[in-house]
Amino acid sequence: MSISRRDFLKLAGISSLGIGFSATDLLWKNRAEAVEYMSSPKGLTAKRWAMVVDLRKFKTEEDYKRVIDACHYIHNVPDFGNLKDEVKWIWTDTFEHVFPFQKNEYLPEGVQEKKAVLFCNHCDNPPCVRVCPTQATFKRKDGIVAQDYHRCIGCRFCMAACPFGSRSFNWRDPRPFIKRLYPKFPTRTKGVVEKCNFCVERLAKGLGPKCVEVSNGGLIFGDLSDPESEVRKILSKHYSLRRKAELGTRPSVFYIIGGDEDA
Ligand code: SF4
Ligand code: SF4
Ligand code: SF4
Numbered sequence: 230m231s232i233s234r235r236d237f238l239k240l241a242g243i244s245s246l247g248i249g250f251s252a253t254d255l256l257w258k259n260r261a262e263a264v265e266y267m268s269s270p271k272g273l274t275a276k277r278w279a280m281v282v283d284l285r286k287f288k289t290e291e292d293y294k295r296v297i298d299a300c301h302y303i304h305n306v307p308d309f310g311n312l313k314d315e316v317k318w319i320w321t322d323t324f325e326h327v328f329p330f331q332k333n334e335y336l337p338e339g340v341q342e343k344k345a346v347l348f349c350n351h352c353d354n355p356p357c358v359r360v361c362p363t364q365a366t367f368k369r370k371d372g373i374v375a376q377d378y379h380r381c382i383g384c385r386f387c388m389a390a391c392p393f394g395s396r397s398f399n400w401r402d403p404r405p406f407i408k409r410l411y412p413k414f415p416t417r418t419k420g421v422v423e424k425c426n427f428c429v430e431r432l433a434k435g436l437g438p439k440c441v442e443v444s445n446g447g448l449i450f451g452d453l454s455d456p457e458s459e460v461r462k463i464l465s466k467h468y469s470l471r472r473k474a475e476l477g478t479r480p481s482v483f484y485i486i487g488g489d490e491d492a
Contacts, residue, residue, distance in 0.1 A: 271435030275452035277353070277372035278427055279460050279481040280438075281469065282346050286447035293321050296346060296440040296448065300425070303439050305416045307399075307406035316397040318425040319348045319440055324486075328470055331486075340487050346448070348425040348440075349374060349395040350472060350480030357387035357396065365422075372453075372481055373427045383420035392476055396424045453481065 287293055300306070300319045307316050325332050327345040351374045358366050358374060365380035366387050388396045402419045410416075414430065417423055427450075428438035441448040451458035460483075469483040 269433050269435065273432045273435055273437070275371050275458075276454035277452065277481065278351065278432075279372070279451065279453035279483065280348075280351075280427070280441075281449040281460050281463050281483045281485060283447050283449065283463070283467075283485045284340075284343050284345060285485065285487045286445060287343070287346065292445070292447060293344060293346065295443050297321075299439045299443045300348075302409060303411050303414060304426075305403075305407050305411050305414050306423075307403035308408055309401065309403075309406050314400050316399060316403060316423065318397075318423070319346065321346055327472060328484075328486075331470060337487055343486070345484060346440075347393070347395075347472075348482065349427075350393055350478065350482045351425075351427055353479035353481060354477060356390040356392070356478060360386040360390040362386065369429075373429060375426060375429060376423065378415075378417055378421050378423070381421045383422065385422060387422060392473055392478065393480075396422050398422050 297319050301308075301317075304318055306318050309315060321344040324341045324343050324345060327347065332341050351372055353372060355366075355368055355374050358368050361367075362384060363380045363382055365377045365382070366374065367377070368374050383398070385398055388398060399417055399419050399421050404416050404418070407416065428436070428440075431438060436442075437450050438448070441450045449459050449463055451460035453460060455461060463485070464483060467485045469485050471480045471483055474480070
């Protein structure tokens with residue numbers, strides 16, 4: 230059975246055009262990997278993937294750096310060395326900025342000084358998908374908001390629609406700014422938007438997200454629709470927050486900020 234490039238890339242939840250390495254062999258390498266993602270019998274599946282960030286486990290700068298470096302390395306995220314051009318899939322910000330309405334002077338000691346780990350929320354009701362004129366951004370059946378770089382025309386409507394700043398635009402060719410190339414993941418090109426993909430390429434191989442793997446328990450990933458999943462169990466035991474819940478995008482990322490464990 231033949232399958233078009235567009236089809237298998239969409240099924241894999243990633244794309245390889247709008248990517249770097251004009252060499253044909255790398256394109257074919259990416260194609261082969263995409264097919265492999267599709268056909269892997271070991272692939273992890275869910276009705277709705279979700280992430281829990283347990284901020285109690287992030288205690289040192291190294292705890293944050295480890296998850297960011299791991300993600301950015303395996304996804305060839307460039308480092309332009311300035312905020313204006315910054316491309317990020319996972320990053321941090323202050324508690325005050327992330328949860329502006331939750332800050333008060335009676336929070337447990339240390340909570341409001343803590344930084345939060347941020348990434349795309351893979352919203353259940355994603356405004357970025359609604360505004361994309363080319364369907365380059367789309368929601369998969371498992372809840373992951375994925376992107377087909379090949380279809381991205383760089384209009385940045387999705388960036389304007391995302392209330393979380395989760396998307397980055399490649400104003401310049403990112404390839405010279407990749408510190409250490411990870412050959413198993415495609416690079417992107419100038420004029421393309423990108424963001425966290427909940428590691429679809431790893432899920433397809435039966436692996437969890439890379440940031441989760443190196444987080445020492447600070448990040449928990451699983452199926453929100455399964456009451457037996459680790460994410461559901463932890464959410465049933467601890468009070469959690471979602472960013473800007475009042476906007477109705479229904480984020481799939483939950484934050485445990487600390488305090489009374491039975492709250
Ligand atoms: S966080 Fe932003 S980019 Fe991610 S799904 Fe929600 S609206 Fe879209
Ligand atoms: S920048 Fe790309 S992904 Fe975003 S809305 Fe435009 S075409 Fe869609
Ligand atoms: S889930 Fe994957 S893509 Fe998203 S921040 Fe973690 S490592 Fe990066």
